[in-house]
Amino acid sequence: MPDLITHLSISYFFNKPLKIFRYSTLFYCGAVLPDIATRAVSIPYHPAEFAVYPLHTPLGIVLLCLLLSFFFAEAERKQVFVSLIAGSSLHLFLDLFQKHLQPGYTLLFPFSWRAFEFGLLWPETIVSIVPLWILIVGVMELLNRRRAAQAKGNRQ
Amino acid sequence: MFSDNHRYIKITLLILILAVLCLYSFREGKRIYIDLGICLANADHFDGREIVVENYVYVSSVSKDRFAIEQEGSRIPVMGAPEELAPGDEIALRAIFHREGYLTLQEMHIKKLRTIKIIISLVAAMFVAGLFLIRYRFTLNGFQFVERT
Numbered sequence: 001m002p003d004l005i006t007h008l009s010i011s012y013f014f015n016k017p018l019k020i021f022r023y024s025t026l027f028y029c030g031a032v033l034p035d036i037a038t039r040a041v042s043i044p045y046h047p048a049e050f051a052v053y054p055l056h057t058p059l060g061i062v063l064l065c066l067l068l069s070f071f072f073a074e075a076e077r078k079q080v081f082v083s084l085i086a087g088s089s090l091h092l093f094l095d096l097f098q099k100h101l102q103p104g105y106t107l108l109f110p111f112s113w114r115a116f117e118f119g120l121l122w123p124e125t126i127v128s129i130v131p132l133w134i135l136i137v138g139v140m141e142l143l144n145r146r147r148a149a150q151a152k153g154n155r156q
Numbered sequence: 157m158f159s160d161n162h163r164y165i166k167i168t169l170l171i172l173i174l175a176v177l178c179l180y181s182f183r184e185g186k187r188i189y190i191d192l193g194i195c196l197a198n199a200d201h202f203d204g205r206e207i208v209v210e211n212y213v214y215v216s217s218v219s220k221d222r223f224a225i226e227q228e229g230s231r232i233p234v235m236g237a238p239e240e241l242a243p244g245d246e247i248a249l250r251a252i253f254h255r256e257g258y259l260t261l262q263e264m265h266i267k268k269l270r271t272i273k274i275i276i277s278l279v280a281a282m283f284v285a286g287l288f289l290i291r292y293r294f295t296l297n298g299f300q301f302v303e304r305t
Contacts, residue, residue, distance in 0.1 A: 003273045004280035025291045032284050035277065043274065046212050046228060050185030054177040063177075067170040070163060071300045077158040101208045101248045101265060102189065110180055113188055124269040130276060 002098065002126045004032050007091050009133035014090065016140060023076070023083040030087020034061055034095075056095075057109040061088045098123050192230035195253050203255035206262065210248040215241050225249070225259075236261025246270055 011031035015024050037055035041048050054060035065088060069081035096105060097120045104117030186194075192209055195202045209227055215238075216226045223238040224231060225247065234251060235258060241247070246267040251259035292301040 004277035008280050025287050028284055029288055051178050051182040053181045063170055063174050070167050074160045101250050102210045124267055127269040127273045
């Protein structure tokens with residue numbers, strides 16, 4: 001996995017300018033969900049790694065997002081699901097750019113264990129550019145807020 | 157599909173399907189992705205075969221032309237130049253297994269910055285949890301999250 005700051009920053013780049021998702025908080029939650037659901041268990045307790053592995057696969061994450069959406073009000077459930085699944089899909093897509101010695105990600109699990117990844121970067125490589133992500137997101141957020149304040153001022 | 161009709165049955169079904177997937181993965185994953193413990197326990201079977209050990213592999217000692225690794229309590233020497241390695245480093249490696257109980261190094265990756273990656277990921281996770289809890293609260297009435305007003 002790239003670190004979660006990288007995942008969050010890239011989901012911010014997608015969400016903020018385009019304003020795709022009404023429930024942006026849930027889009028960001030989706031962007032970290034696959035790692036939260038798996039690494040939060042497998043890092044402190046290594047033997048459970050394969051027990052939680054399905055929650056980092058496309059089918060598993062669809063089922064998990066569907067399950068989570070049932071804990072929201074009926075009226076907004078569909079939007080919640082769409083936001084969570086969009087964030088999670090972006091997460092799984094970004095993970096494919098990583099390189100491992102083992103085969104990679106089993107996109108067709110449980111129907112096939114054949115793994116795939118683009119294999120461009122070692123998972124730890126991106127950590128060194130995290131300060132850059134934080135800077136870019138900070139500047140974008142600042143500009144957005146300034147623009148929103150100006151627009152509000154113009155209306156008044 | 158998203159309606160409240162049979163909501164608790166849908167929730168139970170989804171939990172059951174996920175549990176079955178997790179159980180299947182737990183059984184099959186260990187068979188497909190081998191670790192040092194499995195290799196050492198079936199030394200004759202893996203003799204001369206190329207293996208990849210990637211998860212939670214730590215360097216336990218380093219000498220001139222070899223080093224030793226440890227994974228989940230299984231320890232094994234590795235023949236190969238320990239360039240830039242230090243005891244305690246987390247690594248991934250591709251190597252040839254020998255039934256005499258050692259590996260010949262083919263390819264290695266040192267997982268530098270992994271601890272930092274975990275720490276900053278933890279910070280990011282807490283940030284998202286904060287964002288979520290600022291916006292939503294859980295209510296037992298309906299057993300669901302609702303937006304804070």
